Amino acid sequence: MKAAVFHAKEDVRIEEVAEPTPGPGQVKLRCEYAGICGSDLHVYYAPESSGLDFEHPHPVTGSMPPQILGHEFSGTVVELGEGVDSVQVGDRVAVWPIYACGECAACRRGKPNVCTKIGFHGLSSHGGGMAEFTTVDATKLHVLPENVDLRLGALVEPMAVAWHAVEQSGVQAGQTALISGAGPIGIGVWFALRAKGVETVIVSEPSGGRRAAIAGVGASNLVDPTQEDLAARVAELTGGDGVDVAFDAAGVGPAVAASLANLTPGGRVVVVAIHERPMDFLPTQLVMGETAIVGTLAYLQSDFDAVIAAMAAGGYTADGWVDDVPVDDVVGAIKRLRAGEGMKVLVRS
Template sequence: MKAAVFHAQEDLRIEEVADPSPGPGQVKLRNAFAGICGSDLHVYYTPEAAGLDFEHPHPLTGSTLPQILGHEFSGTVVELGEGVDGISVGDRVAVWPIYYCGDCAACRRGMYIACQKIGFHGLSSDGGGMAEFTTVDASKLHVLPENVDLRLGALVEPMAVAWHAVSRSGVESGGTALIAGAGPIGIGVWFALKARGIEKVLVSEPSADRRAIIAALGATVVDPVTEDLGAAVTALTDGDGVDVAFDAAGAGPAITSSLASLVPGGRVVVVAIHERTMDFLPTQLVMAETEIAGALAYLPEDFDAVIAAMAAGVYDTTGWVKDVPLDGVVDAIHALRGGAGAKILVQSN
């Protein structure tokens, strides 16, 4: 079968590799679409900065390089391993790709996404979604309803990142929100807020292209470079400040401007990965009893919630999702690195 195989920094090859066979408790999937994530860009360009250790076998999966990429993907079940029930050949599924130890302090608290040995199928595993086939544990499958196609199914993973961030914010229906960054996760946060009844949302994004993309979906946008973000927040909230703000940009100014935009007692949720340190004055938190919280990845229930919202028609891919063939994945990574587009899905078959 054909697969996108990562060998080393900036060395991703489309190769012929052996078809996988499902072991006990596993299924074989014919992959359909796999999204290119910011994590994939980190792996491709700066694997060490991405926090991945490719020098040693992964402590849970035992995987080493070369690695088939693709951790946000959908597919169709084509074969069942021994002992699998509740899943049928022909089921269309999204895959919760996390491996966790079950023993560390995070796992004992049900926080599998903070596992000390965390791994991801398609980053640190035997296989991934950017291939014609892969095998995964049946327990990782989330069956898609009839009105959620496989293209949407590949977006469940990144949209679940955003859904989990909104859950971490504690915002309730009728609340107000600011989103810093209109990339795929920022777009996902906007959809998740919309699904939960939060209509007063302002999106701050310096890129004209990304502002246009999310504005076309119905969002209210502001350019924080050339426009007055504070005035826009004041207009949105009658001067109170937003209940929650989301850093989906991964830049220090996104956090500082978000803190300045909060209502007393508000919360900033950091869902982006930052590559640089930043300075801020903690007294800002003290004087208004505001908070900064982190949000990492997703739990299985976040997948279920996103799929239900997709089935209800909340999500719209118009204008921000593009498809490329498997042979085009390297060019797509280069394009995303250069700031082009929003979300690219790789067609694996």
């Protein structure tokens, strides 16, 4: 079968590899769509900083590169391994791709998303979604309802990242929010906030293309922070109170600083983006308003269920911000995303 296989820095090859067979408790999927995300770009351009180990097997999966890519993907069940009765051949599914040790403090506390030995199918495992077929444990499958197609199904994973961030914020219906960064995760945060009844959502994004993309899914309170007074806009839309929650989906220090500066007393900043550089801030900002900063990583299985339910209710669309490419164009798509071209790319297997 054809697959996109990572070998080394800036070395992803489209190869013919052996078709997998499901073991006990596993299913075989015909992969349909797999998203390219920031993690894939890190693997391609800076594998040494992405957690990949070229010398030792992964502590949970036992895997080492070469690695078939694709950790955010959808597919159709084509074969059941021994003992699987939770799904049927023909079911269309999204895949929760996490591998966790089950023993560390995070796992014991029900947080496999921050397992100290975490791995992902399509990043540190025996297979991935950028292939014609893959095998996964049946426990990782989330069946898609009839009105959620496989294209949306491949977006469940990144949208679950955003959903989990909104869960971490504690925001309630009728409250107010600020999103810094209108990339795919920022768009996902907007979808999740709307699904939870948050009507006043301000989006801060310097890129005209990204502002247009999030406007295309329905966002209206858009600010270019390089040209406009973000604080004045927040004050206008919140009656001078500041927002209840703010999300850093940009991954730069000024986004966190602006989030803190525009919080209402008792508000919370959620950092969902990965930062490559340190930043300075004055902790007194937290003290004087009894505000908080919290980090968030990945998702739980319950976040997948919640996103799929919201998709089934019509709360999500891929129109206008998601592009498709064939698997042969994976490297080209990675390079275009690195250059800032496009928003979200799904690879057709």
